[in-house]
Amino acid sequence: MLNAIDFNREDAAELFVESLKQTGFGVLKNHPLSQSLVENLYQNWQCFFDSNDKFKFEFTQPKQDGFFSTHKAEKAKGANVQDLKEYFHYYPWGQCPPELREITQSYYQQANQLAELLLSWVEQYSPANVAQYYSQPLSGMIKNCENTLLRILHYPPLPTEQKLGAIRAAAHEDINLLTILPAANEPGLQVKSLEGEWLEVPSDFGYLIINIGDMLQEASNGYFPSTTHRVINPSGADKTKSRISMPLFLHANPNVKLSERYTAHSYLMERLKELGVL
Template sequence: MQFPQVNYTDQIAPQLLAEALHNIGFVVLSDHPIDAQLISDVYTEWAEFFNSPTKTLYTFKPEIQAGYFPFQTETAKGYSQPDLKEFFHLYKSHNLPKGMSDRSWQLFQSLINLGEELLSWIESVSPDVVRDNLTMSLEGMIKNSQENLLRILHYPPLTSEYTDGAIRAAAHEDINLITLLPAATATGLQVLDNFGVWHDVPSNLGDIVINVGDMLQLATGGYYRSTTHRVINGESAHISRYSMPMFLHARPEVVLSGTKTAREYLQERLREIGLIK
């Protein structure tokens, strides 16, 4: 499969991006306005955090879902073995760990700004029947949302003790509207095509991977596809891998489809992956 790539500056970028998200649910965006050095600096700061013993001081509380999630906390829907990762949930209403700069907040806001623009692109070129069935504009769904989440992930180097079939992130779909993922520090991300074949997602410094989440699939009646993806152990399993997807979430009261609100849908999915009871 030729993985779709779209240049942000292309005159027909909105059409190309929407077409890719309709067909396979994933696309790589290049030449976007987010500074590559900012992304690199944020990765460096969080690598220091995950390698510090003080990280456990920020362990999350289930009712808040913000903070540090220890290694093997999350299990993908339908799986019995937990993922081989640790991560930190950063919401606008919560604080960074002590001593960190505001670079993470700069990146956070830059990704939201870009995400709002991409959602407006998607809606502007969608078929009339898709736009007419939206309960409100896609960009409006995330406006001032406190649910927007920057998840900073660390996949530690793996040792021979992990022989039970667990992988860095088992096959899953995202919950939110769209995900913006600055290129990870190592390979491993794969996407499942329509024929059940896995394909490596390019991981070139400076690119951002965009993918559809279940909320957008639900809100558009399945027109945009929430595609299954995973992170395999692969050739880079012996080194740390960092990634930081920005999950753009509709505000809790937004009706996605029928009578189902974003809050109801999010709670349902969090229970399925074991982050809340």
């Protein structure tokens, strides 16, 4: 299991970046995100997913904001079946249930501020021979970016019968720079180690899980690994429980040059097409 790093340690930034380098993930405790706000969001969004009102907010093309039902859920790259989930894409400029906008926006802002700090830690502890690949400072890549996405995920109780091989979230890598994720209300998240072993990610309430996305891997010329992770199905009585998860996907502005091969926009479009979203 991954060990949690105390956010308030003097060497927290260095330890955090080292964990990202070694595993693609970092787990923080005693971080500044409001836990009461996170708990409030879990409860209120659970009510949203339990209601048929969710269908009034179905996502729109090409903006991709709003509700994605279980029938519209994405498939992981290379997977043959859809994930067992539904979710809502929240952007400040996009649609949102009126009663949820204020608390969701408050969390979005808090999580963005923390994400910017964590990205500055990555920048600070990038070796010089790695930092030379950054077309601009990492913190500048995300300035006023409208693509940073808060995804509120709902994994419903497992159906009695399900497609062979279907799990809550098949093994995948994220597209963006960093993903910021408060520990979910139920366990299930696993990360694949460099040795190919699946490790449990702590689900202790109050922990914050951060992982590298493909854009940071591309921008660092592979130094920071975009690590494969998944959400496995529960067993026994836990099959009847829902799971709520709220990853914030920190994106670079569309015109940012990630590498000689890609801008942030061209990379995002390529990945969304691979996922069958576009």
